[in-house]
Amino acid sequence: xxxxxxxxxxxxxxxxxxxxxxxxxxxxxxxxxxxxxxxxxxxxxxxxxxxxxxxxxxxxxxxxxxxxxxxxxxxxxxxxxxxxxxxxxxxxxxxxxxxxxxxxxxxxxxxxxxxxxxxxxxxxxxxxxxxxxxxxxxxxxxxxxxxxxxxxxxxxxxxxxxxxxxxxxxxxxxxxxxxxxxxxxxxxxxxxxxxxxxxxxxxxxxxxxxxxxxxxxxxxxxxxxxxxxxxxxxxxxxxxxxxxxxxxxxxxxxxxxxxxxxxxxxxxxxxxxxxxxxxxxxxxxxxxxxxxxxxxxxxxxxxxxxxxxx
Amino acid sequence: xxxxxxxxxxxxxxxxxxxxxxxxxxxxxxxxxxxxxxxxxxxxxxxxxxxxxxxxxxxxxxxxxxxxxxxxxxxxxxxxxxxxxxxxxxxxxxxxxxxxxxxxxxxxxxxxxxxxxxxxxxxxxxxxxxxxxxxxxxxxxxxxxxxxxxxxxxxxxxxxxxxxxxxxxxxxxxxxxxxxxxxxxxxxxxxxxxxxxxxxxxxxxxxxxxxxxxxxxxxxxxxxxxxxxxxxxxxxxxxxxxxxxxxxxxxxxxxxxxxxxxxxxxxxxxxxxxxxxxxxxxxxxxxxxxxxxxxxxxxxxxxxxxxxxxxxxxxxxxxxxxxxx
Numbered sequence: 001x002x003x004x005x006x007x008x009x010x011x012x013x014x015x016x017x018x019x020x021x022x023x024x025x026x027x028x029x030x031x032x033x034x035x036x037x038x039x040x041x042x043x044x045x046x047x048x049x050x051x052x053x054x055x056x057x058x059x060x061x062x063x064x065x066x067x068x069x070x071x072x073x074x075x076x077x078x079x080x081x082x083x084x085x086x087x088x089x090x091x092x093x094x095x096x097x098x099x100x101x102x103x104x105x106x107x108x109x110x111x112x113x114x115x116x117x118x119x120x121x122x123x124x125x126x127x128x129x130x131x132x133x134x135x136x137x138x139x140x141x142x143x144x145x146x147x148x149x150x151x152x153x154x155x156x157x158x159x160x161x162x163x164x165x166x167x168x169x170x171x172x173x174x175x176x177x178x179x180x181x182x183x184x185x186x187x188x189x190x191x192x193x194x195x196x197x198x199x200x201x202x203x204x205x206x207x208x209x210x211x212x213x214x215x216x217x218x219x220x221x222x223x224x225x226x227x228x229x230x231x232x233x234x235x236x237x238x239x240x241x242x243x244x245x246x247x248x249x250x251x252x253x254x255x256x257x258x259x260x261x262x263x264x265x266x267x268x269x270x271x272x273x274x275x276x277x278x279x280x281x282x283x284x285x286x287x288x289x290x291x292x293x294x295x296x297x298x299x300x301x302x303x304x305x306x307x308x309x310x
Numbered sequence: 311x312x313x314x315x316x317x318x319x320x321x322x323x324x325x326x327x328x329x330x331x332x333x334x335x336x337x338x339x340x341x342x343x344x345x346x347x348x349x350x351x352x353x354x355x356x357x358x359x360x361x362x363x364x365x366x367x368x369x370x371x372x373x374x375x376x377x378x379x380x381x382x383x384x385x386x387x388x389x390x391x392x393x394x395x396x397x398x399x400x401x402x403x404x405x406x407x408x409x410x411x412x413x414x415x416x417x418x419x420x421x422x423x424x425x426x427x428x429x430x431x432x433x434x435x436x437x438x439x440x441x442x443x444x445x446x447x448x449x450x451x452x453x454x455x456x457x458x459x460x461x462x463x464x465x466x467x468x469x470x471x472x473x474x475x476x477x478x479x480x481x482x483x484x485x486x487x488x489x490x491x492x493x494x495x496x497x498x499x500x501x502x503x504x505x506x507x508x509x510x511x512x513x514x515x516x517x518x519x520x521x522x523x524x525x526x527x528x529x530x531x532x533x534x535x536x537x538x539x540x541x542x543x544x545x546x547x548x549x550x551x552x553x554x555x556x557x558x559x560x561x562x563x564x565x566x567x568x569x570x571x572x573x574x575x576x577x578x579x580x581x582x583x584x585x586x587x588x589x590x591x592x593x594x595x596x597x598x599x600x601x602x603x604x605x606x607x608x609x610x611x612x613x614x615x616x617x618x619x620x621x622x623x624x625x626x627x628x629x630x631x632x633x634x635x
Binding site for chain 1: 509565
């Protein structure tokens with residue numbers, strides 16, 4: 001890529017009118033994307049760190065005017081938040097780890113040409129990609145399996161993901177067979193070959209798929225919404241959902257927090273609700289926002305594998 | 311399941327006595343089978359049993375029935391579905407929002423990717439790219455929350471900006487006007503997925519041979535010509551492939567997005583333009599308990615999707631483009 005750019009500079013091609021149109025468009029597009037993407041987050045961040053009474057005056061852009069951590073102290077004195085955060089973390093870690101192992105094992109098995117019944121298994125995996133039973137039958141299945149209102153409803157139905165399986169399978173296929181052959185000669189079985197030999201050399205795809213599974217579990221609101229009624233099993237997305245659906249929810253959170261810190265930022269109910277909303281939102285997105293840039297080079301590669309016709 | 315393996319595996323079924331049969335060979339490689347079987351069993355339970363559950367569409371489910379054991383009623387549910395006066399509205403909304411996403415929403419990431427490719431400052435390019443993925447990683451719940459805040463009539467940033475610029479005198483109630491919802495669904499979708507959807511095009515562009523650009527330079531090609539004849543041409547197969555896949559999903563509206571933007575369909579002002587097939591099935595089939603009717607609607611949707619996918623694929627194949635299968 002850099003080679004292209006260098007050549008362009010070296011050649012010093014005379015610019016024509018259309019070149020300027022392109023450069024100006026490029027600057028406009030990039031500026032719009034940059035600002036439109038980043039500003040909402042920075043603005044929410046600033047509000048979450050700003051004094052609640054001051055926020056109501058308006059005009060907060062990307063810096064807090066009267067910095068405070070009172071909003072965060074309020075939400076973290078609320079046991080609902082702790083519980084929800086714990087559930088979200090638990091389902092993300094368990095869900096991503098278990099999903100990786102089960103989906104990864106399936107992918108590895110299907111990538112071995114000597115697997116008995118390989119054609120049948122592959123076909124078996126492809127059908128659900130194009131055709132499914134839909135929402136209602138799935139709902140009844142979950143009910144009849146006794147998964148309703150248990151933590152495992154988050155994990156078990158989401159252990160296998162066909163798209164992720166296909167990405168992993170392509171990766172395992174690209175690993176040289178010599179690795180497997182030499183291990184077979186040493187008498188290793190396939191369980192050992194998968195976990196001890198292929199797993200360690202497949203970091204890029206494992207990081208990518210871990211991210212996919214993790215993001216799904218972290219952000220999912222649908223499963224708790226229809227399969228969970230116990231408030232102690234509700235994740236962070238449900239708290240956010242309550243804030244959206246019910247105008248007074250954030251106020252109640254603010255009031256509950258203010259009870260513990262009497263006299264601190266407890267006036268101006270409306271403002272407090274907004275500050276609390278923003279602080280909760282920032283808390284809920286922080287881990288993923290911090291992690292994804294580091295995994296970027298992996299998932300870029302992962303998508304590239306996926307773009308190759310299977 | 312064992313029978314099915316035999317049927318779909320002619321080699322296994324037709325083995326002579328001297329050679330070990332399929333099961334003997336499978337047991338011999340038990341370690342390899344053990345890796346595959348948990349995933350296959352889970353898939354059987356969570357993907358195939360619901361397919362069997364489609365029989366509910368031909369029955370009349372009553373509360374307490376074991377799913378699939380209800381009274382058979384033939385095509386009653388389907389007739390009721392096609393006579394339902396909500397159906398035209400729901401179909402219209404689905405096709406309108408999908409149509410917008412399939413055209414404008416599909417082109418935007420391509421434009422973004424092409425222009426990003428033109429940037430010469432690599433640090434800036436990487437930076438913008440990283441930031442552009444950010445909204446993909448947050449939930450629609452959070453997105454809706456940000457939208458409610460930014461589009462609020464009470465000091466929301468967008469209304470303040472428009473009023474400051476003198477474009478409007480009254481704040482626009484974005485979430486109380488049903489005529490704005492399709493646009494809102496489109497723009498919020500572009501905002502969230504622009505960067506992510508551009509990745510596949512950017513990686514396709516990375517595969518372009520640098521010599522192509524050099525040769526074009528020597529021939530005196532302008533920047534626009536290079537963008538059109540080299541960059542766009544290089545990603546054309548990817549564009550076609552993704553378009554086919556999107557056509558196949560035309561009836562799958564983004565359930566999360568619609569539910570969140572309408573406060574789980576709790577905003578009556580938006581219902582007229584926001585109710586799409588998936589939210590309709592959810593409401594009727596789950597919330598209202600008309601399970602058989604909901605299943606029938608889901609089945610019709612799946613079938614139409616499937617036909618559309620095949621049709622789009624056939625057209626692409628005939629046109630000499632890279633088909634999906």
